[in-house]
């Protein structure tokens with residue numbers, strides 16, 4: 001497989017075309033950003049850690065029957081993925097109240113959410129990724145009702161797999177964001193799963209082990225990501 005020109009540069013990853021129109025290369029960079037790109041920093045080892053973390057999780061999900069775009073690791077900070085036609089919505093599941101939910105509803109941080117909640121956001125940095133719903137997504141053509149139902153079902157299936165995986169490492173999967181796209185018309189998990197896009201707390205101390213360490217200036221960001229990985233059996 002031959003790496004070609006850059007197709008797109010996101011805030012933390014760059015996407016390259018290959019000689020196969022059905023395949024792309026994702027390059028995980030060390031760049032970290034929060035608050036819609038207002039806070040930015042480069043963190044050594046982050047690209048490598050998130051690339052290996054993502055590969056491990058995507059393979060677990062694939063093995064559990066969830067279709068993902070992940071194909072293979074290419075280098076320390078690159079992997080090969082299927083070229084999806086991305087749907088411009090973000091799917092968020094929450095097991096414990098934190099972050100945006102606490103800010104929006106004024107509920108207590110740390111409260112267990114039973115059953116877990118499901119939220120949709122529009123991928124639109126300029127408007128701060130506003131919260132949307134199924135009706136708006138259908139009307140504006142962001143996703144069909146069938147695609148929305150599949151994304152919701154897959155997002156909850158991911159919860160069943162990953163909640164247990166992290167609990168086995170003494171961590172709580174507080175919440176996470178997934179993005180999907182279409183490959184041959186099939187709704188397929190895309191983007192990445194790493195501590196950049198989820199919240200993970202130590203199950204005993206409730207210490208934050210995810211990107212909130214960066215958002216809140218707590219330090220030890222990559223050390224925490226590596227500790228999460230180590231606890232679930234990843235070697236970096």
Ligand code: C5P
Nearest residue numbers: 098099100101175176177196197198199
């Ligand atoms: O900010 P909020 O609490 O709504 O985020 C919910 C979850 O989705 C968190 O795990 C956060 O890291 C993730 N998220 C993300 N990218 C966004 C928005 C949220 O990865 N643009």
